[in-house]
Amino acid sequence: MKKVLTIAGSDSSGGAGVQADLKTMLANGVYGMSAITALTAQNTQGVRMVQEATPEFLAAELDAVFEDIRPDAVKVGMVASPALIHVIADKLKAYKAEHVVVDPVMVATSGAKLLVDEAIEVLVQELFPLAEVITPNIPELSVLTGAEIADEFAFEQAAKKLAAEAEVNVLAKGGHFADDASDLLVLAGGEGEQWYRGTRVANPNTHGTGCTLSSAIAANLAKGFDLDESIGRAKSYLFGALLAKMDLGRGNGPVDHGWNLHGDFFEN
C-alpha cells in the first residue's frame, strides 16, 4: 500500500483541507496521513475562526509520521504563516520527502484569508523549490505573478512567467473561468506545456475542489504514475466527484469524494 501525507488545515465541515485530502486518498487507493497546520471552524458558508498549530507541534507531527510510516508522496495545502512554512521546509528537506505537491492556498472560496500576506514570499522561497508541482488557481497565480488575469491568454502568460521565474512545474487551474474547466501545466523554466481540457460540470458545489485535485495528484504520484498521467487521473476523479452532484449545506457545498466507492455495500 502506498502512503501519502497531507500537511494542511482542518475544515470542520469536511469538504476542503485535511478532510478532503484524506477522503481523496482513500478513494484513490492510498493510505492517507495528516499533519495539521491549523484548525478552522468552517462550513459551506464561510470560515468563522482559525487556530494555528504552534511550530513545535507541527514539527512533532511531521517527525512522528516520517519516523514511522514514510510517505511516498506529500501534499501541502494551507500553511498559514512564515513560522509554519519554515518548519515544513526544514522537515521535508531533512527527511528527503519525495513527490511533493504544493497547493498555494491563500484565500477560501468564501473570501477568508488562509495565509498571512508576509507568508507569500516565504512560500515561494522555501516551499516551491521542494515541489514536483505547484497548483495555483487564478487568483493565486495573479498574486504570485502580479498579473491581471482576465482571459486564457493572460492565464497562459502568467503560468509561463511563474514556471520560468520560480523554476517549478506549474499546474495553473482554470476552474474560475466560466466556460470550461481546463488547467495548464507549464514545466519548470518554461520547457514545455500541456493543457488538460475539462468539461465544466454544472454544479454550484465546488468547495474543496483545489484540495481534492492536489491530493489526487499526490496519490497518483505515490502509485508510480508520472506527473502527466497523475494530473489526468486526478482530473478524471474530480470530474466524477462533481458529476455526482451531492448537495449538502446552505452555501458552496462539498463534492462527493466517495463517488467511485459506492457499491451495494455502501448503499443505505
Ligand SMILES: Nc1ncnc2c1ncn2[C@@H]1O[C@H](COP(=O)(O)OP(=O)(O)OP(=O)(O)O)[C@@H](O)[C@H]1O
Ligand atoms: N464546475 C467545474 N466542472 C469541472 N471541473 C471543475 C469545475 N470547477 C473547478 N473545476 C476543476 O477543479 C479543479 C480546481 O480548480 P479551481 O480553479 O476551482 O481551484 P481552487 O480555486 O483552488 O479550488 P477551491 O474551490 O478548492 O478553492 C481544477 O482542475 C478545475 O479545472
Ligand SMILES: Cc1ncc(COP(=O)(O)O)c(N)n1
Ligand atoms: C482548511 C482549508 N484549506 C483549504 C481551503 C480552500 O478550499 P476552498 O477554496 O474550496 O474553500 C479551505 N477552505 N479550508
